[in-house]
Amino acid sequence: MQYWLFKSEPFKWSWEQQKSKGKAGEEWDGIRNYQARNNMRLMELGDRAFFYHSNEGLNVVGVAEVSALSAPDSTTDDERWDCVHIRALADMPNPVSLKDAKANPALGEMALVANTRLSVQPVKPEEWAEVCRMGGMDPDSLKPV
DNA sequence: GCCAACGTTGGC
DNA sequence: GCCAACGTTGGC
Numbered sequence: 001m002q003y004w005l006f007k008s009e010p011f012k013w014s015w016e017q018q019k020s021k022g023k024a025g026e027e028w029d030g031i032r033n034y035q036a037r038n039n040m041r042l043m044e045l046g047d048r049a050f051f052y053h054s055n056e057g058l059n060v061v062g063v064a065e066v067s068a069l070s071a072p073d074s075t076t077d078d079e080r081w082d083c084v085h086i087r088a089l090a091d092m093p094n095p096v097s098l099k100d101a102k103a104n105p106a107l108g109e110m111a112l113v114a115n116t117r118l119s120v121q122p123v124k125p126e127e128w129a130e131v132c133r134m135g136g137m138d139p140d141s142l143k144p145v
Numbered sequence: 146g147c148c149a150a151c152g153t154t155g156g157c
Numbered sequence: 158g159c160c161a162a163c164g165t166t167g168g169c
Contacts, residue, residue: 009167033152033166054167098168117151117166147169154163 003123004039004049005112006064006086015051015061018088025067025087028120029075036120040084041070049086050123050131052112059095060131063142064088093136093144106130 006028008014018026031037047066053059068085101107107130108114111121123131132139 007167035152058168115151116149116168119166149168150166152163152165154161156161157159 002042002044002047003125003128004043004047004066005052005060005121005123006049007052007054007119007121009055010053010057011055015053015088015091018051018064018086019062021087023067023087025085027068027074027085028083029073031073031083031120032081033119035118037070037081037083039120039122040082043070043084045069048089048128050092050128051086051088054119057095058098060092060101060135061095062088062092063090063137090137090142094134096131096135100134101131104130104134 031040043066045066049064049066050060051062051064053061064086066084067087070082070084072079073081073083098112101110102113107127110123110127111118115121129139136145138145
């Protein structure tokens with residue numbers, strides 16, 4: 001299993017909205033960046049992902065999983081763009097802020113910190129574990145520690 | 146609201 | 158293929 005992080009401006013698409021879609025999940029449409037798209041093409045069913053609120057909030061608020069493989073983005077006819085679907089799995093017990101991530105030396109190379117403009121990014125297993133620890137989440141059960 | 150960082154476009 | 162101009166993202 002691989003780990004990822006999706007950014008969303010909460011006034012456009014929030015974690016609450018994502019959760020309201022339940023198990024059905026929702027298409028992660030609108031991505032028009034090659035690096036982000038390429039990351040989505042690498043995703044497999046069941047891959048885990050952090051859900052991050054950008055612009056407002058600035059924190060990791062939950063964990064989702066890839067529920068459909070990359071396929072043409074329904075919001076455009078431009079065949080260059082495709083995207084996955086994701087579904088919400090669990091709230092982060094204590095949302096992890098960008099500020100705290102920046103202050104943690106173990107996350108110095110995390111894309112969230114080092115490549116701020118990438119909206120769909122890979123997360124290393126050790127980074128995943130560290131953010132879960134900071135957020136008070138058990139990475140296996142996804143329950144509060 | 147500003148601006149730095151970065152990606153894309155298009156002229157040459 | 159270079160690079161200036163422009164657009165967008167996203168933190169502050």
